[in-house]
Amino acid sequence: MPDAADDILVRLAVARRDFHLEVDLTLPGQGTTAVFGPSGGGKSTLLRAIAGLEPDAEGTLHVAGQTWQDERERLPAHQRATGVVFQHTALLPHLSVDANLRYGWRRTGSPAHVLDAWIQRLDLAPLLARRPDTLSGGERQRVALARALVTQPRWLLLDEPLSALDANRRAEILPYIEAIRRDAGIPVLYVTHSVEEVARLADHLVLLEGGRVTVAGPALDVLNRSDLPMALRDDAGVVMEARVEETDAHGLLTLHTPAGRLHAHGMANASPHASRHATGTRMRVRVQARDVSLALSRHEDSSLLNVLPATLVELAELPGGQVQARLDASGAPLLARISHRSVERLKLSPGMALWAQVKAVALLV
Known part of the structure; x- marks a missing residue:
């Protein structure tokens, strides 16, 4: 069983004119937590608040015994040890794949073997000399994943990383994300609106709707509950x-x-x-x-x-x-x-x- 010291405490609120996010969660410090819910429910806002990218986010965030935010202090985004991958990869277009990977890697001072390991695990060696505009959507997303992981983050945050890909590209990259889930040794927060991705990847599941958590718990327990709205979906x-x-x-x-x-x-x-x-x-x-x-x-x-x-x-x-x-x-x-x-x-x-x-x-x- 994971030690409670590894748990992640998320008590965050973001108030906007037409939307209010308020969550109070204790997440396991291991495995993959999927945040699932309809568009506009607050999933991406929650991820951005965790990453320090929502300046109006208030509350408390403790990650494996370290305080990232509370009433006394608030670490800026660049001091939060997160690796963030968004739907659109935002790779530097004028740099090769190799240079994109080394850009963040050099700044964090990670050992060379970390860079080499993720290039191998994500099958990027044949792509290193190419530029982002010559890559397929799935290839770009693999590069973005590696770019986040070579910095040795303490928490990997993935914001609908497959939603911009067609079915074939999603099928191509899902095994790589499964490999990350298995090999990275860090917790993963995975935002998605795909039941398939939740079923394949999630160890813990948070259902978020209207800025509020409706259910949270072990993924299979939540997925298999017949009393939740998920059981009424066409793909139930x-x-x-x-x-x-x-x-x-x-x-x-x-x-x-x-x-x-x-x-x-x-x-x-x-x-x-x-x-x-x-x-x-x-x-x-x-x-x-x-x-x-x-x-x-x-x-x-x-x-x-x-x-x-x-x-x-x-x-x-x-x-x-x-x-x-x-x-x-x-x-x-x-x-x-x-x-x-x-x-x-x-x-x-x-x-x-x-x-x-x-x-x-x-x-x-």
Whole structure:
């Protein structure tokens, strides 16, 4: 268990004419804390206040035993040991990738091996001689991540770093951010409005709306709560820890999960981080409610590879004639979104034993 001395205390307020941010959080000093919520909810304002970039921010900020801000003192942004990466990378356009990295590295006096390590981990060696305007969006974001990390920050702050990228570029860079989460050895604050990114990266989750924290806690606990607005979104689902048991020649993964054995397809695009699908690797799998169908008996004459025994816990009415079924699959939560007609046709009621079915190609890993 992390020591309480590693905790991060955030009690900050920012008052504007039409918006007021006020948070009171104790965050773990390890792992990745994701701040999730709708646009305009205060996510980026909170990150900027932590970084010292909001001059009107008032309150207290203690990071791993060090005071960055309180009623007596306030460290300016350049004295807060943060590495900050925004949606737009703001690389220096007249410098090469190598010079961009060395610019901040020299100022902090970090050892040379730190610079070399992050160039290797983020696969930047082939890009060092190039200038930012010749790079793809994903390449620029990798350079921005390395630029922040070579300064050896005590806290890495990422403000929607993937939101400006298309789906292919996001898929390309997510494994690198997972590697940072695993290898950097520092806490990460990750602002996003993407459930996929939260599911892949977050250890701790803060839901922020209207400048206020609505829920905060361990990421999987929050993601899998059926009483929160997230459970009503079109992409609602559950997230489970999984372990890779095997991978076949076509990229089909066999996963051990709390709900039972599941089959899923790995990333279609091979990457330097394809080892994340090696046997024994731990990962997360997200099962969206709209991809789960229900049956009264198990069918063997079907293309569906994932068929799990489950007990129906609750039925909740949704708009548009839909119903959300909350299930217990061997002790693991599961959601299924079905039509009201299906409920009537199958005569579903809480307590019934059912089979939950989901396509392998629909699972998100």
